[in-house]
Amino acid sequence: MAVSVETISNLERRMTIKVPLAPLEGQIKQRLNQISRTAKFSGFRPGKAPLGLVNQHYGDQVRDEVYSKAVETSFGEAVEENKLRVAGYPNIEHKPFGEAAQDLEYIATFEVFPEIQLGDLSKVKIEKPTLEVSDADVEKTLDVLVKQRVSYEPVKRASKKRDRVNISLIASIDGKEVESTTDKGIDLVIGEPGRMAQFDEELIGGKAGATKTFEIVYPEDHNPAQLAGKTVSYQVTFNSVSQPVLPTVDADFAKNLGVDDGNVETMKAEIKVSLEQEVAKRIKARVKESVFNALVAETETEVPKAVLSAEISRLMQITAQNLQQRGMDP
Known part of the structure; x- marks a missing residue:
């Protein structure tokens, strides 16, 4: 298999691939032999029709299937061999399969994901929020739990x-x-x-x-x-x-929340621990978002058109589903 890669732009690549026909012809012959075992033709018992007759009826179909599979397989191998990160689906161009002589030649045009070059992050500051869970927060949560019951x-x-x-x-x-x-x-x-x-x-x-x-x-x-x-x-x-x-905050209430001995103070302590875990989780998520935003702000990169198109399609589909759920015709 011969492969050449041409850079069209920062993200676009054009790959020309030539696949030898000899191995493919062997696959075509093997497939036709398989078909001949079960194919039915007038005047012949099943499996007894001449291979030439089978080829006459099924040859083009089998050739298209084998060549199409070869294109798919060879493209994947060429991409891996050249260490390319393909974004979206390639545009495949080739002559009619029946015109192929010694090689199956085709051209694949596609986009690749960009190499990310980080900007200067030396002056970027990320502030980590701090928040302590107070007794008032525990009482507020307890009030919600009471109202829920x-x-x-x-x-x-x-x-x-x-x-x-x-x-x-x-x-x-x-x-x-x-x-x-x-x-x-x-x-x-x-x-x-x-x-x-x-x-x-x-x-x-x-x-x-x-x-x-x-x-x-x-x-x-x-x-x-x-x-x-x-x-x-x-x-x-x-x-x-x-x-x-509203239920009374007592031993029965505490037991209902999973405190085996019904101790109200133990229940409040467990509520506080749960709130502290939730606060830590949210602070971590906020810091992560701040870091991501800083990276985006300091980094210049080109987004593949295929990725943009896929995201636009996804958002349009979500919007259409939301409109349908509201009884509106998208």
Whole structure:
């Protein structure tokens, strides 16, 4: 195999490769012999047709397969032999395989990854953040853990913020019903994120058994887009109202978090250790990002077009998936 490499630009290379046909002809003959054992032709028993007849019917196909495989294999060997780091896929050009005489010659044009030359980093300073976990941080985390384990008990009073209400709902646009709940209704915690604040405000003051109607005008940029700019009429029936009950931070609470002896101070100590590990992890990630940014800022390099195209395609695909998940046509 003969290989020559031409430098077109900083990143582009043109490689001319010649592969001897003799070994390939042997592969073609071997493949045709394999086909002849099972090929069926009129007037001949399976496996008894002359090789010339088999070649007449399958020769071009087999030759294309063998030559294509040879191109793939020889290109990989040539790249490895010349220690090239190929970026993306090569553009292969060759004459029709049937015109090959002594050698299978083709030209591969491709990009390579650049050699990175670091700039002057002597004046670059990387600051490592420091942060100590305080008792206040532990209490704040403990407060989150308590709220995550909230339970609810029914009450007879009117609903207020942070209560859980079970409601039956019918939503209409221009008099046409667009949404309704099941007979069991749905549970909502008043004031929780993810809904229009105005909707939750309308749920304040309702008692079990009461029915309320109201309208909400959704903004033009509302998500999901189906409600953007629409006026939606709601009929809400309150099935039940329940108030939140937060657990007491005691031995049972500590045991629920994995502290076998239920010692509250041990639980807080373990929370502090966990927070310290998380802080260390985040500081390490921030320092790593700072080092990376400094390297990028002090280093000039050319990015292969193939890499840019691949990244653009990846981002476009992610964007299209996000739009589809939001019910929009990309």
